Amino acid sequence: xxxxxxxxxxxxxxxxxxxxxxxxxxxxxxxxxxxxxxxxxxxxxxxxxxxxxxxxxxxxxxxxxxxxxxxxxxxxxxxxxxxxxxxxxxxxxxxxxxxxxxxxxxxxxxxxxxxxxxxxxxxxxxxxxxxxxxxxxxxxxxxx
Amino acid sequence: xxxxxxxxxxxxxxxxxxxxxxxxxxxxxxxxxxxxxxxxxxxxxxxxxxxxxxxxxxxxxxxxxxxxxxxxxxxxxxxxxxxxxxxxxxxxxxxxxxxxxxxxxxxxxxxxxxxxxxxxxxxxxxxxxxxxxxxxxxxxx
Numbered sequence: 001x002x003x004x005x006x007x008x009x010x011x012x013x014x015x016x017x018x019x020x021x022x023x024x025x026x027x028x029x030x031x032x033x034x035x036x037x038x039x040x041x042x043x044x045x046x047x048x049x050x051x052x053x054x055x056x057x058x059x060x061x062x063x064x065x066x067x068x069x070x071x072x073x074x075x076x077x078x079x080x081x082x083x084x085x086x087x088x089x090x091x092x093x094x095x096x097x098x099x100x101x102x103x104x105x106x107x108x109x110x111x112x113x114x115x116x117x118x119x120x121x122x123x124x125x126x127x128x129x130x131x132x133x134x135x136x137x138x139x140x141x142x143x144x
Numbered sequence: 145x146x147x148x149x150x151x152x153x154x155x156x157x158x159x160x161x162x163x164x165x166x167x168x169x170x171x172x173x174x175x176x177x178x179x180x181x182x183x184x185x186x187x188x189x190x191x192x193x194x195x196x197x198x199x200x201x202x203x204x205x206x207x208x209x210x211x212x213x214x215x216x217x218x219x220x221x222x223x224x225x226x227x228x229x230x231x232x233x234x235x236x237x238x239x240x241x242x243x244x245x246x247x248x249x250x251x252x253x254x255x256x257x258x259x260x261x262x263x264x265x266x267x268x269x270x271x272x273x274x275x276x277x278x279x280x281x282x283x284x285x
Contacts, residue, residue, distance in 0.1 A: 016160075020162040020163035020166055026166075026170050027169050030170065030177070050262065060181070063182055109184075113262055113266070116259055117215075117257065117259075121284040131192070136186045137184050137187070139184050141183065
């Protein structure tokens with residue numbers, strides 16, 4: 001009697017052994033490229049920023065953010081301060097330290113649009129004292 | 145008496161679920177990452193007066209060389225010695241174009257009142273930046 005051969009079905013396998021390598025590679029990429037936001041809180045909401053057309057992108061890695069709120073409170077690294085007299089030099093002293101760490105420092109202002117200009121002027125004078133001369137006023141892009 | 149051989153069990157680390165763990169971590173990072181792109185108007189401030197005192201010379205600039213844009217507390221703009229009035233963005237663009245036609249190297253001095261809103265200053269500086277003006281001076285009174 002002739003032997004009837006059974007049809008052998010080829011098993012199809014997707015190689016999954018290198019899957020974890022790919023996944024870890026992606027994970028490493030994300031971990032290396034992530035820049036953690038230093039501020040714990042967004043003190044001035046984006047909706048409160050002024051609107052402008054001629055805005056440019058600012059590379060994040062050399063920036064420090066200064067929040068100026070409507071009540072004239074200034075926040076650097078979540079530390080609130082005010083400039084009321086000549087002796088209030090927290091802004092300049094902090095920025096001198098930051099400038100020493102990073103000579104290409106750009107100070108980004110997140111200021112409430114209703115803030116009076118006087119306080120901004122005082123802050124900018126302290127920036128000049130700290131020799132941090134490159135500033136950026138963060139704005140919303142006008143959507144037409 | 146039979147002496148049983150000790151069978152050494154093969155030590156293996158199960159790696160089949162490694163990719164699951166890794167993908168889970170990736171999803172966590174992707175979901176929690178918030179891209180915080182900074183965009184704004186960039187300006188370079190002049191050096192502090194004390195440092196430049198020796199180099200500074202008093203210059204008298206005429207209207208042909210410098211345009212004064214004085215922003216009052218209520219948001220009106222005084223152009224040179226004209227009467228204060230409110231300017232629309234398009235009017236500001238026209239004004240800047242006119243001044244640049246007179247002198248392509250025109251300096252714009254934005255003098256903002258201490259009581260004026262920050263928004264009014266940004267509006268003027270934005271129009272100047274839009275017109276590709278490089279020589280902008282910021283001051284207050």
